[in-house]
Amino acid sequence: MRRNKAAIFGLAIMAIFLGLAIFAPVIAPYSPDEISSAGASPPSWQHLFGTDDLGRDVLSRSLYGARISLSVGAVAVVIALLLGTLAGAVAGYYGGWVDGSIMRAVDVMFAFPSIFLILAIQAMLTPNIYNVMFVIGLTSWMGVARLVRGEFLRIRQLQYVEAARAIGCGDLRIIFRHMLPNAQGPIIVAATLGMAGAILTESALSFLGMGVQPPMSSWGNMLMDSQAYMRDAPWMSIIPGLLIMVTVLSLYFIGEGVRETLSPKERHAGS
Amino acid sequence: MIEISNLTKKYGELVAVNDVSLTIKQGETLGLVGESGSGKSTLARLILKLIEPDSGRIDYQGIGNIRRECQIVFQDPQNSLNPRIRVGEAIAEPIVIHRLLPKSAINDRVAALLEMVKLPIVYAKRFPHELSGGERQRVGIARALASEAKFLILDEPVSALDVFIQVEVLKLLKELKARLGLTYLFIAHDLSVIGYLSDRIAVMKEGRLIELGDKKAVLISPREEYTRKLLAASPRF
Numbered sequence: 001m002r003r004n005k006a007a008i009f010g011l012a013i014m015a016i017f018l019g020l021a022i023f024a025p026v027i028a029p030y031s032p033d034e035i036s037s038a039g040a041s042p043p044s045w046q047h048l049f050g051t052d053d054l055g056r057d058v059l060s061r062s063l064y065g066a067r068i069s070l071s072v073g074a075v076a077v078v079i080a081l082l083l084g085t086l087a088g089a090v091a092g093y094y095g096g097w098v099d100g101s102i103m104r105a106v107d108v109m110f111a112f113p114s115i116f117l118i119l120a121i122q123a124m125l126t127p128n129i130y131n132v133m134f135v136i137g138l139t140s141w142m143g144v145a146r147l148v149r150g151e152f153l154r155i156r157q158l159q160y161v162e163a164a165r166a167i168g169c170g171d172l173r174i175i176f177r178h179m180l181p182n183a184q185g186p187i188i189v190a191a192t193l194g195m196a197g198a199i200l201t202e203s204a205l206s207f208l209g210m211g212v213q214p215p216m217s218s219w220g221n222m223l224m225d226s227q228a229y230m231r232d233a234p235w236m237s238i239i240p241g242l243l244i245m246v247t248v249l250s251l252y253f254i255g256e257g258v259r260e261t262l263s264p265k266e267r268h269a270g271s
Numbered sequence: 272m273i274e275i276s277n278l279t280k281k282y283g284e285l286v287a288v289n290d291v292s293l294t295i296k297q298g299e300t301l302g303l304v305g306e307s308g309s310g311k312s313t314l315a316r317l318i319l320k321l322i323e324p325d326s327g328r329i330d331y332q333g334i335g336n337i338r339r340e341c342q343i344v345f346q347d348p349q350n351s352l353n354p355r356i357r358v359g360e361a362i363a364e365p366i367v368i369h370r371l372l373p374k375s376a377i378n379d380r381v382a383a384l385l386e387m388v389k390l391p392i393v394y395a396k397r398f399p400h401e402l403s404g405g406e407r408q409r410v411g412i413a414r415a416l417a418s419e420a421k422f423l424i425l426d427e428p429v430s431a432l433d434v435f436i437q438v439e440v441l442k443l444l445k446e447l448k449a450r451l452g453l454t455y456l457f458i459a460h461d462l463s464v465i466g467y468l469s470d471r472i473a474v475m476k477e478g479r480l481i482e483l484g485d486k487k488a489v490l491i492s493p494r495e496e497y498t499r500k501l502l503a504a505s506p507r508f
Contacts, residue, residue, distance in 0.1 A: 159350040163411075166319055167365040167418065168338030181355045 007257020010250035017247060021066035028060035033215050040233035050235040052225060058239050061217040065240065068218040069199055069247070072133050076198035077191055079137025084144025085187060089175050091145070092152025103149065106142045114139045115204065122210040129218075132211050136198050144190045151183035185262035192255035196248040203244050219244050272297040272334070272422060272454050273318060278327035280313055287313040289478035290327070295422075297333070300448065300455040302469030302486070304462055304501060310478040311458045315424045318456070319343055334421065339369045342415035346427035348407030352399040358385075358410050359395025365418035384413040388443060405436035409443065416447070425457045429464060441467050462505040466490055474498050 020027060029048075030036050035055040036047070043050040049058035091102040118135050125131045155161060156179070164178045199219075205211030206220025214221060219240040226236035273295040280288040288310045295301050305311050316322045318329060320337055334340045342365075345351035352361055362381050366372050372380055382392045388409040399407055408428060415423055425444065429437040445468055448455060459465045465472060472489040474482040474497065482495045493499050 159345050159347060160353040162321065163343075163345060163351045163414075164353070164364075165321060166338070166343050167414065168336075168368045169364070173368070178353050178356075182353070 004257050004261065006253040007260075010253030010257070013246060013250040014254065017066055017243075017250075018070065020063055021070050024060075024063040024067055028057075028063045030057040030060040032056065032061045032064040032217055034060075040229060040236065042233070043235055049239045050233065052222070052236050053229055053233065058222070058236060061222060062219070062239055062243060065217040065219045065222055066243070068129060068212055068216065069202060069220070069244075072129060072136070072202045072212070072218070073195045073199040075133040076136035076140065076202070077195040079134065080141040080194055080198070081144055081187065081191055082141075083137070084141035084190070085148050085180070087141065088145040088148025088150075089152055089180065089183075092149040093156060093171070093175050093179065095153075095156075099149070102145070106145050109139070109142045115201070118201065118205060119208070119210055122205065127210050127213055129212050129216070132202060132205060136201050136205075140194060140197060140201070144187070144194065147186050147190050148183055151186055152179055155179045155182050185258070188262070189255045189259045192251045192258065196251035196255075199244065199247055199251075272332055274330040274332070275314075275318070276328055276330075278314070278317060278329065279325050280310075280317055280322065281325050286478045288317060288324070291475075291478075291480045292327075293473060293480060293483070295454060295456055298452065298454055299470045300457055300468045302465035302472040303456060303458045303475065304460060304465055304472065305475035306460060306501075309475040311460075311475055312426055313478075314475070315343065315426050315456065315458060318424065336369070339365070339371075339418045340420050341422045341424070342418065342420035343424040343426055344408070344411050344415050344428045347431045348404055348411050349399075349431070351411055352407055354399055356399075357395065358397050358399065358402070361399075361410065362395070362413045362417050365414065369418050371418060380417070384417055387416065387447065388413045403436075404432050405440060408432065408440055412440075412443070412447070416451070420453070422454045423456070425455055427459055428457075430459065430461065437464065444468060462490065462502055474501070 033056065036057055037051045037055040039055055040053050041047060041051045041055070047057050047059065049062065051057055052061070087102050087106070091099040118139050121135050122131065125135070161174060161178060164174050169178065202211055202218065203220030203223065206218050207224045209221075209224060212218040212221050214225075222240040223237055226233070226240070229236050275291060275293045278288055278291045279286065291310075291314060303311050303314070313322070317324050319341055331337065359378075359381050362384055363377050366377055366380060381395055385392050385394060390406060390409050390413070394402065394406070394410075399410070402410065412428075428444070429440050432440060441464070444455070447453065455468065457465060457468050466486060469486050471484065472486050473480055474489070474495065476497050482489060482493065482498050484494075489498060490502065493502060
């Protein structure tokens, strides 16, 4: 119950952030690139969150940055889920050498410190927002694969899978119609946690200058811009930092909440 | 209908089915008894080609598509139905897979099948967990019949149910067999349940077929000591 409250809180925060991101052009008091004051000015009625070193409104940049950060997180997670679910399902369903080779590939991917892998790939590609989404997705599917494989190993033992085979279902039908829907709980949890991770990775990449490129704003590159002004204009770093933290926490709360509510029911219905 | 010759299936060191030869005649109910681990269920899965034998062969007479014409009713109706698939869809699935009927005719067929196993038609919209054990087993039977199977393996179909419901399900199975001209392989570990339906009884022990004969012969004057022990362990009927 306590966790559910946290999950609902997280859901509410995410809904608000999503709304703010979608309606950024309507809500934002300034254009994100507009120079509306001379140099960094502290929060005031004209600039609720202050302005950055170039005199751009931090609130407006944060709102537009939310669009970038949230969509990078969402798209990266969708890519990771598709890859991870497919790999995990195939490994768990077929077992044997198929399972062995897929899971060894997962181990190898896990063994790379992913941030270096991402940096290396990003260095070869033009650093734009689509490549960021793609690269984060490509380097974060392994956890999902392990999770889905585990679920498939469990579900494969259940009699309804044998029953499906007995009535003549093919492999694809068994995997997608009979097994995947029964594995969706952990996948939803992985999605929310994965999105939090993807948003953090995007921030880190942009912070290192390898992610979303200026003048486009994301929470990560706003943080990067603020580095030199940490003492003189703390609002420049505090605002995007807080936004990242609150978003990641909200997603974690949602993930935990889903996990809590799903697990007893799953146990009841599953085996 | 089904002729099994010298069938053997090993799992590592364990010989689950050991050189079994057996004929299942059209229209009969062959009872198959034995303790758990005696190889009954392995034999059932071999007959359905869910697993491949190590040696021996099975000949099917009058059966074209095994997946369509041979079906199985599992022991535990709790686990043999997918918790996320509605009863109606579960029953319709064999029809869909084998493309037996046009889409528009499927609902009527599902309704007819539900009626056949004496379940209300509104159950089509329910999920398995909303049904009792006996009702779920009836759904399992309806699903097995959906593709117009001629041969049904009943793998301990009532052993997970209450005694009162056992009798109802056994009656239903007997009635369906007469009505549809089915052939059954009825697997149980309990001779009293098997006596009700079977024409002939086969006894398995440690993977081997040790006794096979008419129901009366096996129940009244078993040749094997082991069968006598099984009989003594079963409740009177």
